[in-house]
Amino acid sequence: MGVFAKKKRTPAELAVKLLNSLNSLGGGGGGEKDQEAIAKYLGEMRAIMFGETDAPPDPATQSTLASEVAKSDLLGVLIASLPSLHFETRKDAAAVFNGLMRVEPEDAPCPFVEYLERRPELLRTMTTASELAGAEADGQGGGGGDASAALTLGTMLREAVRHERLCAAVLRDAKFEKMFEYMQLPTFEIASDAAASFREILTRHKGAVATFLAEHFDGFFGKFNAMLENGNYVTRRQSLKLLSELLLDRANVGSMMRYIGSVENMCLMMNLLRDEAKSIQFEAFHVFKVFVANPNKPPAVLSILLKNREKMIGYLANFQNDREDEQFVEEKAMLMRLMEQLPQPETNYCVRVPESPTKSSSP
Template identity: 35%
Template sequence: MSFSFFKPSKPKTPPELVKAIRESLLALDSKTVAEVKALEKALEEVEKNFLAMRQMLSGDGEVEPNMDQVSQLTLEICKEDIISLVIHKLPSLGWEARKGLVHCWCILLRQMVGPSHCCVEYLENHLELLDFLVVCYDNKEIALHCGIMLRECIKYPNLAKYILESTSFELFFKYVELPNFDVASDAFATFKQDLLTKHPTAVSEFLTSHYEEFFELYEKLLTSTNYVTRRQSLKLISEFLLESPNSHIMKRYIVEVRYLKVMMTLLKDSSKNIQISAFHIFKGGKVLT
């Protein structure tokens, strides 16, 4: 009697796995999504392939990943446009698949093949994908996963610079005030911890060339009726304006009557924390002028 059916299936090679990932993602078309049973089957296949990708990239807890396979998998993912495909299919994925994708995304972007981060280079050649990730904050089902993916992208100067310069950047001023607290907080984390503080030189250049547009939008956050928005935005502006590369921005900002009035109003805010933060900006600006 043969017991071959008890044997686990042979692990796929990197090219085979990438092919399977691509086929399972493409199966999530409009027809499949409209049929419950077909969708369940397609999502199961995606989850299975993402799990295999995760194990190939990070091991299974007992066996360490084979770095030659990891490099080959990374190259195949770029070659077959899997990065573009997974981003566009994000809204169709289930929670487990999105969770697996985020884990793999962080590893893939950091993975070097030879002297280069080939997944980062892929994104540099397909910058519109970053805009898609930003807009995903409009979809609360996938917003938090996209936030993690965006923050991983922003670690790389060229990708961060693109987002700062893109029209999508203005959307953050809306997202940080979304009614969903978790999504708004995540958007603010991306806005604060990464976009406006991760790369000081790039931020300084951006603020210099987009001074009027940026601070006009930012004024709306500082004067928001939402206490959390006022406090967080004031704390953030005090952090990046007091950075040495931004000293010239601070000098310009604090002497403009329009923005000086905003700070004077915040000095009278009912919150002691807001008063203190406003005082630090006012004091720092006076020292520089």
């Protein structure tokens, strides 16, 4: 058997052959023949990265493959070619990419972090992958797009931003704000995948995120609030959960104080407390409580709370009493006590809140 066993290609041979086949496919060369070759080489690379049924992966061979891939522009060509590959081949391509992103040679960082930093257009391709589904950034669904390519690139983006430097690079790119639009696309799978990437980017690396929020506070939260007001049910629910997590993270304390110091933001939460969907009400509750618990409320915020105090306490007394959640019951009771104990402002502070009659009414 051993005499006739097919000799395995070395990592160097695989890298060269895959690059040549990808370039041939992109240049309109062999067509299906190239597709078959690419599938074969990626399958062999996947076996190196993750092992086979009867053979676990060898770290030395993994490192050699990573080194060979890093020597050329193979990773960039692979990302750019992904939409042209067959479905199963894309899955192997994503697996190989994700495996390579986790290879860290001894006493050295992953070589592909620096590579992707030098090639921001590749990160941008992954960030804007939702547009491959035929749904352009104007939010209109379209036909003929490739949802599977978009979803595959989404998994690759989430793998890339596990590295803080790449996460920071994605946050700095102007295209990042497009994710607000992608999360509201009509195709559920694409919108959900964009939301998963959005959450991963904003929760993985606290330092990079805190810096981003501080530097882009107005633009980011302006779009975030608009999504809470106008998004679909799933988007609003997920976004409220994320907002609560961001505000309660100690790393974001500066941005939290700015957010809960705004009358407009608080009134948005008061309105969401009255949403027809109970799950939206529940998530809004967890954000609203941060406004009430703030010991240093700006006069404008305190004035609105005092104006609505009796109505709010009455509303909270009957708020989701059927929910069997001990922590929620305790937090609701605490919130009602805090509302009862609100101090009177030192001066008669008058607040004019235009275009939102609900701001002085019961939630």
